[in-house]
Amino acid sequence: MRKFSRRGASVAALSFPTWAYLVFFFIIPVGLVLWYSFGYKPDLFTAHSNSTLSFDRYVEAMDPTFLSTFINTLQIAGLGTLICLLVGIPFAYWMAVKVPSKWRGLLVALVLVPFWTNFLVRTLGWQIVLAPEGFVSDALQNLGILNGPIEILYTRAAVQLGVVYNYLPLMILPLFVSLDRAGVSLREASRDLGANRWRTMFEVTLPLAAPGIISGALLVFIPLMGDYITASVLGGAQGNMVGQLVANQFNSAQNWALGSAMAVMLMVFILLTVVIVGAIYLIIRAILRFNRRVLIEEPAS
Amino acid sequence: MTQNSTLSPIVGNDSLSHDSGSVQIRGVVKRYGTSPAVAGIDLQVRSGEFLSLLGPSGCGKTTLLRMIAGFEEPDEGDILLAGSSVVGVAPNKRPVNTVFQAYALFPHMTVAENVAYGLRQKRTPKAEIAARVSEALELVQMSSFATRNPRMLSGGQQQRVALARAIINRPKVLLLDEPMSALDRKLREEMQLELKVLQRQLGITFIFVTHDQAEAMSMSDRIVVMLDGKIQQVGTAEEIYTNPATSFVAGFIGKQNFISGTLGANGRVETQDGTFVCAGKSEAAAGAPVLAAIRAESIHVHTQEPTIEPNVVAGTMGVVSFLGDVIQYQITTGSGQELLARMTPTHGVLPAAGEKVWLSWAPEHAQIFPNPAPRTGA
Numbered sequence: 001m002r003k004f005s006r007r008g009a010s011v012a013a014l015s016f017p018t019w020a021y022l023v024f025f026f027i028i029p030v031g032l033v034l035w036y037s038f039g040y041k042p043d044l045f046t047a048h049s050n051s052t053l054s055f056d057r058y059v060e061a062m063d064p065t066f067l068s069t070f071i072n073t074l075q076i077a078g079l080g081t082l083i084c085l086l087v088g089i090p091f092a093y094w095m096a097v098k099v100p101s102k103w104r105g106l107l108v109a110l111v112l113v114p115f116w117t118n119f120l121v122r123t124l125g126w127q128i129v130l131a132p133e134g135f136v137s138d139a140l141q142n143l144g145i146l147n148g149p150i151e152i153l154y155t156r157a158a159v160q161l162g163v164v165y166n167y168l169p170l171m172i173l174p175l176f177v178s179l180d181r182a183g184v185s186l187r188e189a190s191r192d193l194g195a196n197r198w199r200t201m202f203e204v205t206l207p208l209a210a211p212g213i214i215s216g217a218l219l220v221f222i223p224l225m226g227d228y229i230t231a232s233v234l235g236g237a238q239g240n241m242v243g244q245l246v247a248n249q250f251n252s253a254q255n256w257a258l259g260s261a262m263a264v265m266l267m268v269f270i271l272l273t274v275v276i277v278g279a280i281y282l283i284i285r286a287i288l289r290f291n292r293r294v295l296i297e298e299p300a301s
Numbered sequence: 302m303t304q305n306s307t308l309s310p311i312v313g314n315d316s317l318s319h320d321s322g323s324v325q326i327r328g329v330v331k332r333y334g335t336s337p338a339v340a341g342i343d344l345q346v347r348s349g350e351f352l353s354l355l356g357p358s359g360c361g362k363t364t365l366l367r368m369i370a371g372f373e374e375p376d377e378g379d380i381l382l383a384g385s386s387v388v389g390v391a392p393n394k395r396p397v398n399t400v401f402q403a404y405a406l407f408p409h410m411t412v413a414e415n416v417a418y419g420l421r422q423k424r425t426p427k428a429e430i431a432a433r434v435s436e437a438l439e440l441v442q443m444s445s446f447a448t449r450n451p452r453m454l455s456g457g458q459q460q461r462v463a464l465a466r467a468i469i470n471r472p473k474v475l476l477l478d479e480p481m482s483a484l485d486r487k488l489r490e491e492m493q494l495e496l497k498v499l500q501r502q503l504g505i506t507f508i509f510v511t512h513d514q515a516e517a518m519s520m521s522d523r524i525v526v527m528l529d530g531k532i533q534q535v536g537t538a539e540e541i542y543t544n545p546a547t548s549f550v551a552g553f554i555g556k557q558n559f560i561s562g563t564l565g566a567n568g569r570v571e572t573q574d575g576t577f578v579c580a581g582k583s584e585a586a587a588g589a590p591v592l593a594a595i596r597a598e599s600i601h602v603h604t605q606e607p608t609i610e611p612n613v614v615a616g617t618m619g620v621v622s623f624l625g626d627v628i629q630y631q632i633t634t635g636s637g638q639e640l641l642a643r644m645t646p647t648h649g650v651l652p653a654a655g656e657k658v659w660l661s662w663a664p665e666h667a668q669i670f671p672n673p674a675p676r677t678g679a
Contacts, residue, residue, distance in 0.1 A: 189399070294417045
């Protein structure tokens with residue numbers, strides 16, 4: 001008993017940096033946001049007060065603007081994750097399977113190149129690329145592909161483009177790792193046993209890449225739901241995202257209680273989405289297992 | 302070398318129905334970059350035969366196997382299965398199955414699901430799949446593991462599952478790519494016997510890739526010895542052991558001693574340790590540099606100088622290793638040549654290291670090969 005507690009104490013001491021960091025920079029801030037969301041804004045010059053507690057801020061948050069922005073955000077995040085998957089899977093497959101292994105390290109480094117630049121700076125870069133008087137617009141007009149300047153900046157399409165660009169590496173890397181780890185021999189075994197390319201893809205390659213697909217989708221979807229830089233820089237008035245509304249409440253409106261309520265709703269919703277997608281994954285897996293099950297009659301002994 | 306095979310010669314009867322498992326390899330070349338992995342191979346594999354491709358790593362045996370399976374395509378030549386060319390045919394369309402070196406069992410499926418995989422691809426009815434999976438698992442004695450995950454099995458059990466997964470499809474030819482390299486020695490010897498029995502039972506052509514000469518000899522009807530992408534010799538285990546075609550084959554099978562010298566008259570070889578009589582013939586002209594090959598088990602060790610033996614050489618005993626069924630002696634002759642002798646243990650006193658001993662061997666146990674790399678000035 002004494003030995004056990006001493007061992008427990010040493011484990012706690014060794015992991016101090018980890019749990020202290022988590023407690024001070026994650027659990028306490030999230031707890032504070034949750035606590036603030038039950039308060040209110042007492043007057044023009046005070047950001048929040050918790051002297052009376054209520055759910056009023058949640059009611060206040062659910063106004064039509066917030067809800068429509070929320071749906072907008074969900075569409076951008078969902079579509080963004082889907083596009084990242086559709087682009088990421090073939091690219092990661094190519095990287096993990098087709099490319100000679102000596103080039104793989106270089107390709108991984110190239111995938112990470114965007115991260116060498118600040119998030120805000122590279123998003124601002126898209127403003128230049130997409131500008132109606134920018135070089136892309138000029139080139140397309142000179143080639144006769146477009147009649148007038150491109151009108152994509154400050155629309156939802158620009159935000160969609162921006163988020164796919166910003167989050168694609170986060171999708172490619174876990175996909176690459178899971179495809180690379182699965183190795184070539186299992187796919188060869190599948191072909192050897194009479195499965196064509198497509199059956200091999202759906203019965204061996206993708207099921208084995210499932211952990212990568214799931215972690216990639218979460219890595220893209222979750223930060224994307226809370227992203228407000230991309231939307232602020234490229235979206236203008238049309239491409240609003242919830243993150244901007246939350247930031248506005250904290251920074252401009254100085255209504256921390258309402259901002260917190262919005263943030264909590266966002267978190268709950270992300271959690272719900274993840275649970276739903278997880279359930280869908282489990283159902284698909286159960287169906288696949290049911291389809292390939294082998295019922296062997298036990299020999300009567 | 303294949304003419305005096307102990308098997309009935311059925312080569313050339315492609316049209317016969319019992320030849321459905323034959324494989325013909327005609328002038329196959331495969332290059333990686335500029336260096337050829339397979340440098341022109343012609344081979345006839347008979348239907349129902351257990352054939353081993355034997356050679357050191359990098360000799361092209363696995364590349365040849367992968368070309369039969371369809372994972373690689375030959376740069377030149379043709380591969381025929383049951384009389385028709387399979388070059389350009391996708392692996393999933395070939396009537397062959399493979400047992401992979403690391404087994405390559407699907408980790409997201411149970412043992413039974415792994416075994417059923419091939420049948421499911423052919424859209425076999427569920428009831429038939431169940432019956433045949435059960436039958437195949439029984440054949441490899443893995444019935445009680447049907448619902449297990451392959452990752453929870455030992456190496457030997459995984460290998461049985463891989464075997465069941467391949468043979469359930471009733472392939473015409475089964476390819477085995479060093480399937481026993483991950484097993485320990487005892488298990489490997491058990492599996493060799495089982496595999497041979499299984500092959501007889503099924504009547505499927507087995508093409509077995511290995512670098513282990515003992516493994517090849519214990520199971521094969523015929524052995525193909527390969528080096529540097531080329532065939533060195535094809536024959537039964539006995540033929541290859543008693544009548545090796547080249548010094549490489551002689552050295553690869555069993556423990557071989559090579560003594561370099563020059564060819565004299567009447568099968569005599571002149572070496573630095575004296576002149577030896579060899580019964581084997583050589584086409585080389587007198588005076589040509591040759592290697593005399595004597596197996597370790599053909600050399601006798603004497604503590605007194607023998608009088609009647611034709612080939613005797615004196616030496617000093619080096620390391621004596623007790624290997625269980627045999628004792629291996631390492632002897633250094635007067636000229637500094639090291640020779641290995643293997644004898645079954647007797648009850649007499651073992652010669653100790655440093656003692657003076659005499660070695661002898663019968664003329665029929667010495668073979669002569671042209672010396673591929675004669676030492677200049679020797």
